[in-house]
Amino acid sequence: MAKTSYLCWSLLTFLLAFSTQSAEMPLNMTQGVTEISQQVYDLHMKIFYICCAIGVAVFGVMFWSIIHHRKSKGVAPAQFHESTKVELLWTALPVVILILMAIPATQTLIAMEDTSEADVTILITGSQWKWHYKYMDHKVEYYSLLATPRKQIDNKLKKGENYLLEVDRPLVIPTGKKVRFLVTSDDVIHSWWVPAFAVKKDANPGFINEAWTKVDHPGVYRGQCAELCGKDHGFMPVVVIAKDQADFEQWIAQEAAAQAAAKAEEQKLLSMNMSKEELMALGEKTYMGYCAACHQPNGAGIPGVFPALKGSKMALEDLPAHIDIVLNGKTGTAMQAFAKQLTLSEIAAVVTYERNAWDNNTGDVVQAADIAKAQKP
Amino acid sequence: MSTVTTDPHAHAEHDHHHGPAKGLKRWLYTTNHKDIGTLYLLFALTMFFIGGAMAMVIRAELFQPGLQIVEPNFFNQMTTVHGLIMVFGAVMPAFTGLANWLIPMMIGAPDMALPRMNNWSFWILPFAFSILLLSLFMEGGGPSFGWTFYAPLSTTYSNDSTALFVFSVHIMGISSIMGAINVIVTIMNLRAPGMTYMKMPLFVWTWFITAYLLIAVMPVLAGAVTMVLTDKYFGTSFFDAAGGGDPVLFQHIFWFFGHPEVYIMILPAFGIISAIVPTFARKPLFGYASMVYATASIALLSFLVWAHHMFTTGMPVFAELFFMYCTMLIAVPTGVKVFNWVATMWRGAMTFEVPMMFALAFIVLFTIGGFSGLMLAITPADFQYHDTYFVVAHFHYVLVTGAIFSIMAAAYYWLPKWTGHMYDETLGQWHFWCSLISVNVLFFPMHFVGLAGMPRRIPDYALQFADFNALISIGGFAFGLSQLLFVWLVVKCIKGGEKATAEVWEGAEGLEWTIPSPAPYHSFTTPPEIK
Numbered sequence: 001m002a003k004t005s006y007l008c009w010s011l012l013t014f015l016l017a018f019s020t021q022s023a024e025m026p027l028n029m030t031q032g033v034t035e036i037s038q039q040v041y042d043l044h045m046k047i048f049y050i051c052c053a054i055g056v057a058v059f060g061v062m063f064w065s066i067i068h069h070r071k072s073k074g075v076a077p078a079q080f081h082e083s084t085k086v087e088l089l090w091t092a093l094p095v096v097i098l099i100l101m102a103i104p105a106t107q108t109l110i111a112m113e114d115t116s117e118a119d120v121t122i123l124i125t126g127s128q129w130k131w132h133y134k135y136m137d138h139k140v141e142y143y144s145l146l147a148t149p150r151k152q153i154d155n156k157l158k159k160g161e162n163y164l165l166e167v168d169r170p171l172v173i174p175t176g177k178k179v180r181f182l183v184t185s186d187d188v189i190h191s192w193w194v195p196a197f198a199v200k201k202d203a204n205p206g207f208i209n210e211a212w213t214k215v216d217h218p219g220v221y222r223g224q225c226a227e228l229c230g231k232d233h234g235f236m237p238v239v240v241i242a243k244d245q246a247d248f249e250q251w252i253a254q255e256a257a258a259q260a261a262a263k264a265e266e267q268k269l270l271s272m273n274m275s276k277e278e279l280m281a282l283g284e285k286t287y288m289g290y291c292a293a294c295h296q297p298n299g300a301g302i303p304g305v306f307p308a309l310k311g312s313k314m315a316l317e318d319l320p321a322h323i324d325i326v327l328n329g330k331t332g333t334a335m336q337a338f339a340k341q342l343t344l345s346e347i348a349a350v351v352t353y354e355r356n357a358w359d360n361n362t363g364d365v366v367q368a369a370d371i372a373k374a375q376k377p
Numbered sequence: 378m379s380t381v382t383t384d385p386h387a388h389a390e391h392d393h394h395h396g397p398a399k400g401l402k403r404w405l406y407t408t409n410h411k412d413i414g415t416l417y418l419l420f421a422l423t424m425f426f427i428g429g430a431m432a433m434v435i436r437a438e439l440f441q442p443g444l445q446i447v448e449p450n451f452f453n454q455m456t457t458v459h460g461l462i463m464v465f466g467a468v469m470p471a472f473t474g475l476a477n478w479l480i481p482m483m484i485g486a487p488d489m490a491l492p493r494m495n496n497w498s499f500w501i502l503p504f505a506f507s508i509l510l511l512s513l514f515m516e517g518g519g520p521s522f523g524w525t526f527y528a529p530l531s532t533t534y535s536n537d538s539t540a541l542f543v544f545s546v547h548i549m550g551i552s553s554i555m556g557a558i559n560v561i562v563t564i565m566n567l568r569a570p571g572m573t574y575m576k577m578p579l580f581v582w583t584w585f586i587t588a589y590l591l592i593a594v595m596p597v598l599a600g601a602v603t604m605v606l607t608d609k610y611f612g613t614s615f616f617d618a619a620g621g622g623d624p625v626l627f628q629h630i631f632w633f634f635g636h637p638e639v640y641i642m643i644l645p646a647f648g649i650i651s652a653i654v655p656t657f658a659r660k661p662l663f664g665y666a667s668m669v670y671a672t673a674s675i676a677l678l679s680f681l682v683w684a685h686h687m688f689t690t691g692m693p694v695f696a697e698l699f700f701m702y703c704t705m706l707i708a709v710p711t712g713v714k715v716f717n718w719v720a721t722m723w724r725g726a727m728t729f730e731v732p733m734m735f736a737l738a739f740i741v742l743f744t745i746g747g748f749s750g751l752m753l754a755i756t757p758a759d760f761q762y763h764d765t766y767f768v769v770a771h772f773h774y775v776l777v778t779g780a781i782f783s784i785m786a787a788a789y790y791w792l793p794k795w796t797g798h799m800y801d802e803t804l805g806q807w808h809f810w811c812s813l814i815s816v817n818v819l820f821f822p823m824h825f826v827g828l829a830g831m832p833r834r835i836p837d838y839a840l841q842f843a844d845f846n847a848l849i850s851i852g853g854f855a856f857g858l859s860q861l862l863f864v865w866l867v868v869k870c871i872k873g874g875e876k877a878t879a880e881v882w883e884g885a886e887g888l889e890w891t892i893p894s895p896a897p898y899h900s901f902t903t904p905p906e907i908k
Contacts, residue, residue: 029761029828044758051748059741067735071659071726077884078724081661090380090716091709098705101755106698108757111692120632127532153837155443163442188530189624191689191764195707196829200760202690204625205529206618209691226689226764226832228523230534231450234835302450304517304536311443331619334534 004338030195031240033221034213037198039108047101054097112198115210118180120173126183126203126225128335129293131234133171136182140255144169144340145289146235150297154236165222170239174248175215183209191227193241200226215242230334231233231305231330232293266343270369274345279365283353285344291354295333299358306334310358320365323374324349339375344368397898403653405500408492410477411896415795416499417474417829418788418849422864424466425781431459436853439846442863444837453521453529454513460524464642465549466506471784472645473498473556474585478795480560482889482896483578485569485905490562498555512541523834528616528627531645532608532734539609543602547716550595560584567802569888571907575666578887582669583648593680597634625690632683640679642776644672646743646783647714650736652887653790654718657733658725659884664717671710671717678707688759691736697756704754708747712877716746730882731805735786738813739779746774749824764834767827773820785812785863792867793881797895798874804866811859818852 031041069075121136134141147166150158160166173179174283185203191202197213215221221236243251274282288297295301299310309315314322325348329337338347345368355362397403397412407413412536422455432454438446447455477495481488489495513519517536520526531539566664568577577585604627607613614620629907647668662668684692684700692700718740725734749771753759763767827833830841838846854875877894888907892900 025826025829027825027829029758030830040757040761043750043755044761045585047752047755047758055744055748058715058719062737062740064721065515065719065722065725066727069594069722069725069727071728075708075724075726077659077726080663080724081721082664083668087664087713087717088669094709094712098708102702102705105701105755105757109701110694112760113697122557127808153444155445159442159838159840164837181884188534189527193764193832194810195761198757200689200763204618204690207623207625207691223830224832224835228453228530228764228834230530231453231521232600233453234449234832234837237662270889302517304515305450307535332533 012043018034032196032198033215033217033219034197034361035216036108036112036213037196039111041196043104043108045103050097050101058191094316095133116213117178119177119211121182122171122173123146123178123182124171124192124203125183126186126192126229126236127186128213129225129236129335130231131167131171131192131238132186132341138252140252140258140259142169142259144171144239147235150288162222162275164235165224165237165239167235167237169238170220170241172241172248172251173213173215173245174245175218175242176245178212178214181211181213183211187334188229189227190229190236192223192238193226194221194238196221197240202227216244218244218247235293262343263356264329266345266368269345270372272371273367274349276356276365279349279367280356281349282346283349283351284357286342286350287353287357290342292349298352299360307347309354310360315354315360316362318365319351320338322355323366323371324350327371327375344371344375348369379682400408406496408488408493408496409898410439410481410489410495411795411898413489413495414474414476414478416483417470418478420499420502421467421471421474421784424462424470426465427510428459428467429860431462432853433595435459436850438836439590439838439848440850442838442840442843445477447836449836450518450521453523453834454519456834457520457526458509458513461509461520461546461902462506464524465546465553466502468784469553469651469782470502471716472584472587472642472780473553475580475645475649475784475787476556476772477558479791479889480581480584481567483581483887484567484572485888485901485907486563486567486785487899489559492561492592493693494555495559498552498559501548502552505545505600508541508548508816509545512538512545515541525631526602526605526606527631528608528624532616535609540606543606546602547599550599551580553591554595558886560588561592564588569901569907575654575669576907578648579651579662579665579668579672580645580648583644583646583651583672585895586672587641590641590676590679594637597630598638601630601634604630611761616740616809618860625687628690629684632686635686636683637676639772639775639894640675642780643743644676646739646780647672649717649783649787649790650739652722653732653736653786654740655886656790656882656884657730657736658722658727660721661886662717663720663723667713668717671713674710675707678703678710682707685754685756685759688756690762701756705751708751708754711747715740721903728883730789731800731802731809732786732790734806734809734813735782735789737783738809739786742774742778742782742816743791746779749774757790762827764832765827766823766833767799769833770823770827771819773823778816782812788863788867790882790895791855791889792870794894794896796871796874796887797877797893798870799877799881800866800870800874804862804869808859808862808866809905811862813854815852815855815859818835819849819856820852822849822852823895846857 029041029044029268031038112353123136125132131144135220144167147168148164183201185201185205190203191200192203199211199213201209201211219238219242225233225236292372294306295309327339329335348366348371351366353366438452515538519538520542522531522535595878601645604615608615614622616622616624651662651668682700685704690695753762789805826842827846831838879893881894887907
């Protein structure tokens with residue numbers, strides 16, 4: 001007895017030890033921040049209560065029977081074994097309950113699927129393992145990557161408040177407007193999910209799905225990829241910031257100007273050369289952000305799944321092929337095309353880095369201009 | 378029976394001739410339904426522990442946030458192979474084993490109708506699972522795309538273990554189809570005179586219907602894996618939009634197999650519960666005919682609901698409504714079954730031996746799984762539940778506390794008939810209570826983490842899920858350890874114990890209880906008389 005209580009206490013303290021580093025978890029579905037998410041929540045609760053009522057009735061009868069109709073009480077078993085009346089009743093009654101459930105469900109569903117008359121349209125593209133957002137009415141597009149440092153995942157650093165639910169560049173949407181999402185994928189199937197909006201839509205390669213939301217309150221809303229999409233499926237969060245209309249307009253104008261400026265800057269940089277040190281530094285940063293998930297931080301890859309770059313023939317010898325595969329990817333494999341994802345100087349830097357890191361000492365230095373040449377033959 | 382002899386010596390020799398062979402050859406060459414049933418059951422138990430060990434790896438990694446024990450690629454292999462092993466290696470062979478042992482004895486047949494095919498359908502299974510398990514040791518590891526192997530993750534983006542996975546699934550499918558053919562042929566042709574269809578025990582009925590489901594959908598699975606194989610290796614584009622295909626087509630094909638498949642794993646369970654509850658309530662089953670009709674309706678509806686697994690893939694709203702309504706309809710025949718079991722208990726004279734305890738737990742916990750299934754059917758709510766731990770909780774309630782608990786109940790119920798010894802009741806009650814408590818600590822909190830937003834199939838999670846995951850893992854380890862009690866109990870029961878009578882249970886009805894315990898190697902060589 002003493003031993004069991006000791007065991008219980010140590011288990012309890014053990015669990016409490018975890019609580020210190022973890023946040024409170026809600027026990028129920030979120031009500032969310034949109035009219036639709038509230039309707040979904042109400043539907044969920046309605047069905048839940050109906051199930052509870054049925055459960056209490058059925059299990060009530062069952063346990064009453066278990067307590068009273070037991071052999072140890074000396075009862076003699078009855079011998080009845082059918083009753084058409086009762087059987088018809090408990091076939092018909094559930095049908096009625098189901099119809100009552102189906103009516104509100106149908107109404108909500110039809111509202112959810114009506115993507116017409118949207119104010120803002122955003123193209124969401126999933127790829128292993130990041131999201132890309134493109135505003136269809138503005139010249140703004142960017143990738144959104146997990147921002148949680150690797151060291152937190154490997155338990156070398158204390159985990160932050162939004163561990164695994166933070167990104168470098170969140171999606172920004174206006175409040176009070178109908179925002180339509182077009183969802184697709186560049187590689188495998190992903191699923192874009194923000195619980196607070198009750199929006200979960202699969203991103204299918206080669207096809208475009210539609211969803212919509214209308215958020216009334218400014219705020220930060222977090223979600224995750226919901227469809228198994230390979231190794232780092234657990235590491236591609238969604239973060240959406242809802243800003244009121246004026247703030248949104250300001251943000252998108254700034255963003256459009258900044259992206260246009262960056263493009264102009266890139267053209268200018270073509271005539272300039274970066275030093276090898278600069279290239280290696282930028283290359284390492286880019287490599288860790290975009291390449292290390294598959295090829296691993298040490299360049300060794302995962303044998304049989306992702307090829308090694310350390311000591312590979314391509315990284316040591318064939319420079320044109322190396323640039324080509326980074327720019328255009330390789331069809332039929334998980335190797336993506338990075339031409340649209342990275343700037344010319346980033347690609348130049350990452351190729352330089354891959355050809356000089358991990359004892360790959362080729363001494364090759366690749367400049368942005370070389371990449372531009374390879375791109376436009 | 379062409380010669381009539383009164384010489385006892387000659388008779389003994391005759392018996393000896395037909396007895397089991399000795400040693401390993403007995404098991405390799407056997408065409409006896411009881412031997413093959415035993416092989417299936419032991420194989421399923423082994424797979425249950427292998428698949429369970431993988432679940433332990435999953436739970437160990439998820440015990441705390443962060444990556445501690447395995448890397449994500451291996452984690453995905455564990456979730457994938459755990460699913461495949463438990464579905465195709467544990468639950469299905471266990472039910473086939475029970476069918477082999479019980480159907481001939483229940484309908485008064487001397488054996489299964491196609492004994493050599495029976496031998497083959499078992500003996501290809503170890504090869505199928507060796508291929509699958511050995512693929513884990515390939516360069517890059519085994520299959521890591523989930524047991525549902527959605528394209529293009531399983532085609533363009535998988536490693537070469539996919540080829541082994543495909544061949545292994547093909548062999549499992551062939552085995553299942555042969556087993557199903559055998560069940561159908563046996564039931565249609567070998568029933569004892571007077572054993573009309575509507576006199577068959579419900580376990581026979583449910584298996585009869587299950588066998589038709591198997592024959593209908595296993596070829597669909599074979600088609601799906603073949604298309605994955607040709608997409609990956611032979612340049613076809615069934616599931617590749619770039620070549621005119623559609624990745625969502627894969628899901629339609631897979632779930633057209635997959636949904637009947639989940640009923641394949643639960644209909645025989647309904648049969649088992651319908652055998653056990655009347656025995657321990659000492660009262661005939663309530664609504665036998667409606668049970669048969671309900672089983673048939675569930676089987677038919679199972680072909681009309683597959684896309685409820687795919688509500689988020691972007692279907693037309695009309696299709697979403699159709700599949701929502703059909704799915705909700707399944708609650709009706711399933712409800713009828715639960716009501717009938719409760720009505721069977723009503724005004725009975727119940728006792729609570731281990732088989733009954735597992736059967737009662739089945740009724741309550743399977744119904745909870747049914748409730749969450751009904752919630753999942755509601756399309757708008759499914760958008761929130763889909764691919765979260767809420768779904769994981771749902772299907773473990775119907776498969777672990779549903780299918781597995783029914784198999785446990787069946788094992789306890791018929792173990793005395795198989796071994797000739799009563800099992801150790803105290804040990805059995807320990808096994809039951811440890812399993813019952815730990816399984817709920819394991820799976821119930823999954824509802825909460827799912828509703829709170831934790832996606833399934835992730836090796837690491839946000840901090841708010843930490844406490845519950847630690848609790849779930851503790852439940853998981855406890856449930857895993859509890860199953861060792863079962864192995865101990867079975868070994869004890871085979872070695873010895875109180876002698877079992879022919880009837881074994883006071884209220885048991887059915888032909889299998891009219892023959893001695895242990896059941897002789899050959900039973901009903903002359904058909905019994907059915908009144």
